[in-house]
Amino acid sequence: MQTELKVEGMTCGHCTGAVEGALAKEAGVKKAKANLDSGLVTIDYNESEISLDKIKETIEDQGYDVK
Amino acid sequence: MQTELKVEGMTCGHCTGAVEGALAKEAGVKKAKANLDSGLVTIDYNESEISLDKIKETIEDQGYDVK
Numbered sequence: 001m002q003t004e005l006k007v008e009g010m011t012c013g014h015c016t017g018a019v020e021g022a023l024a025k026e027a028g029v030k031k032a033k034a035n036l037d038s039g040l041v042t043i044d045y046n047e048s049e050i051s052l053d054k055i056k057e058t059i060e061d062q063g064y065d066v067k
Numbered sequence: 068m069q070t071e072l073k074v075e076g077m078t079c080g081h082c083t084g085a086v087e088g089a090l091a092k093e094a095g096v097k098k099a100k101a102n103l104d105s106g107l108v109t110i111d112y113n114e115s116e117i118s119l120d121k122i123k124e125t126i127e128d129q130g131y132d133v134k
Contacts, residue, residue, distance in 0.1 A: 014081030063080075 001047045005056065007039050009064040018062050026050055026058055068114045072123065074106050076131040085129050093117055093125055 010016055016034035019041060023032035028049025034041045043055055056066045077083055083101035086108060090099035095116025101108045110122055123133045 011078035012082055014085065015079055018081065 002042065002044050003052060003055075005041045005043065005059065006067040007034070007041050007059055007064050008067060010034060010036055010039060012036070015064070019059055019064065022058050022062050023055065026054070029055070069109065069111050070119060070122070072108045072110065072126065073134040074101070074108050074126055074131050075134060077101060077103055077106060079103070082129075082131070086126055086131065089125050089129050090122065093121070096122070 007019065010019065013036065016036050019034045020032045023029045023041075023043060028046045029043060030046065031044040032041065033043075041059065045055065059066050074086065077086065080103065083103050086101045087099045090096045090108075090110060095113045096110060097113065098111040099108065108126065112122065126133050
């Protein structure tokens with residue numbers, strides 16, 4: 001399954017890297033790509049292994065807001 | 068010796084951490100503290116071990132501009 005989330009607060013490449021890295025560590029996340037300009041994070045995941053809520057929580061734990 | 072440099076481009080805590088971390092790794096730098104709000108980086112260093120030019124270069128190598 002693929003989803004795209006709007007994330008606020010990413011200001012630099014460290015931020016996109018932190019979001020991508022945190023998501024990549026989660027079981028069930030196959031691919032995560034954050035776009036600094038748009039604030040969009042695209043996530044490929046296996047919904048039998050991880051919920052969308054858990055994905056959002058993972059991003060928020062890095063200090064960003066998911067809209 | 069202590070100096071304070073104005074650095075442009077630091078947008079988040081990852082950025083201040085990257086600047087502080089890179090400086091801390093340099094021989095001769097005793098202490099480095101970056102302020103996100105002001106963009107000021109305060110560096111305590113031993114001028115017999117590291118030059119101000121090298122300090123500036125270290126910051127620029129992280130992707131920021133020293134004014």
